[in-house]
Amino acid sequence: MAAFDQMKDCSIKSINNKSIMIQKNVWFIGLLLVPALALAQRPEVEGMRYLDENRRPVYRKNVVIPDVGEYQVLKCDFHMHTVFSDGHVWPNVRNQEAWQEGLDAYAVTDHVEYTPHKEDVQVNHNRGYELLKESAAMSNLILVKGAEITRNTPPGHFNAIFIGDASGSIESREAEQDRAAVMRAAEQDAFIFWNHPGWQPTIAGSYEWIPFVDDLYKNKALHGIEVINGFAFHMKALDWCIDKGLTVMGSSDIHNLVAHEYNLSEDYVHRTMTLVLAKERSAASVREALQAGRTVAWASKYLVGKEENVRALFDACVKLMPAHYTGERKNGDRINHYEIRNNSDLYFELTLKEGDATKQVVLYPRSTQQVTASEGTSSLTGEVTSAYVRSDRHLAVNFPLK
Numbered sequence: 358m359a360a361f362d363q364m365k366d367c368s369i370k371s372i373n374n375k376s377i378m379i380q381k382n383v384w385f386i387g388l389l390l391v392p393a394l395a396l397a398q399r400p401e402v403e404g405m406r407y408l409d410e411n412r413r414p415v416y417r418k419n420v421v422i423p424d425v426g427e428y429q430v431l432k433c434d435f436h437m438h439t440v441f442s443d444g445h446v447w448p449n450v451r452n453q454e455a456w457q458e459g460l461d462a463y464a465v466t467d468h469v470e471y472t473p474h475k476e477d478v479q480v481n482h483n484r485g486y487e488l489l490k491e492s493a494a495m496s497n498l499i500l501v502k503g504a505e506i507t508r509n510t511p512p513g514h515f516n517a518i519f520i521g522d523a524s525g526s527i528e529s530r531e532a533e534q535d536r537a538a539v540m541r542a543a544e545q546d547a548f549i550f551w552n553h554p555g556w557q558p559t560i561a562g563s564y565e566w567i568p569f570v571d572d573l574y575k576n577k578a579l580h581g582i583e584v585i586n587g588f589a590f591h592m593k594a595l596d597w598c599i600d601k602g603l604t605v606m607g608s609s610d611i612h613n614l615v616a617h618e619y620n621l622s623e624d625y626v627h628r629t630m631t632l633v634l635a636k637e638r639s640a641a642s643v644r645e646a647l648q649a650g651r652t653v654a655w656a657s658k659y660l661v662g663k664e665e666n667v668r669a670l671f672d673a674c675v676k677l678m679p680a681h682y683t684g685e686r687k688n689g690d691r692i693n694h695y696e697i698r699n700n701s702d703l704y705f706e707l708t709l710k711e712g713d714a715t716k717q718v719v720l721y722p723r724s725t726q727q728v729t730a731s732e733g734t735s736s737l738t739g740e741v742t743s744a745y746v747r748s749d750r751h752l753a754v755n756f757p758l759k
């Protein structure tokens with residue numbers, strides 16, 4: 358079934374690639390050979406006309422983020438659902454979406470204790486992963502095995518990724534089993550993060566650092582917190598991560614099609630994800646980086662994480678160039694002009710505080726802005742208002758001026 362679906366997908370991709378080529382590269386004669394080859398895969402039939410002009414072009418988006426020092430920045434989503442729990446899609450759709458949206462790594466994390474489609478879909482906590490292994494490899498994507506441990510609130514839900522066998526998970530939702538359910542994953546050496554801690558704010562104590570969570574943390578059975586879940590930023594959780602040395606996670610928790618929930622046809626719109634600063638593009642490197650806490654959650658226009666990671670990411674993406682022009686005001690003051698460049702698909706909003714400098718700068722993805730400062734100003738200081746390093750603090754920046 359999986360192999361058949363993949364073959365079907367491949368042929369559709371090649372047909373669609375052909376139409377993109379025709380639209381964008383007609384002038385490049387060498388590429389005209391590609392559509393001819395793609396077309397050859399479909400037999401000419403007397404009395405048949407194919408109306409491919411209305412197909413949606415299928416291609417992988419390249420999300421450009423420069424390396425951060427020795428690390429690659431991998432685009433990852435470790436929280437999503439399929440029909441094997443309460444999601445609306447078959448697993449291969451998650452692979453197609455991940456590929457098209459430019460992700461590097463993903464995990465399908467179906468609920469262990471909540472399987473509302475069980476009358477129609479046989480309950481098998483390993484099946485989603487098994488169905489995806491080949492598709493992910495063919496798509497050059499890193500597939501991580503995961504499950505969502507779904508306890509009542511509090512404590513709520515936990516994602517276990519890099520698990521071994523999910524079939525022995527505890528399916529009972531009795532509160533007495535809460536600890537054993539999480540420890541079952543911990544015994545498998547899973548990387549465990551607490552999901553959407555603020556999602557049921559009307560339940561007393563639901564959005565607190567409760568003794569149950571503290572016990573997991575002290576027993577090394579809690580490694581991160583989902584600070585951003587879909588469209589919700591759980592701001593208190595960012596401070597918990599920073600104060601306790603837990604890894605900051607951001608994920609979609611998508612149940613429907615990603616394109617049903619996110620307006621992907623608009624510029625700069627992307628699903629919520631975790632940017633992982635990894636030594637290599639491999640599952641082992643993702644795991645190492647998660648354990649070392651080298652992550653930044655990326656949602657909407659916001660970057661959220663530990664200061665050292667957010668700063669390293671900002672410094673890799675944004676450069677202030679040397680002054681390229683010096684003008685003069687009517688009063689004789691000299692004013693320098695600079696370019697500030699964003700070499701990434703991330704989005705930054707800056708507020709600069711220095712005396713006579715430009716105050717507000719929006720750095721759109723892969724773009725340049727001009728800023729000015731009076732001659733003699735030694736540096737531009739300010740903050741990146743689209744980046745959070747605590748619930749109440751933005752990333753502070755300082756550009757020395759030459």
Ligand SMILES: [Zn+2]
Nearest residue numbers: 505514552553
């Ligand atoms: Zn959940």
Ligand SMILES: [Zn+2]
Nearest residue numbers: 436438505610
């Ligand atoms: Zn979920």
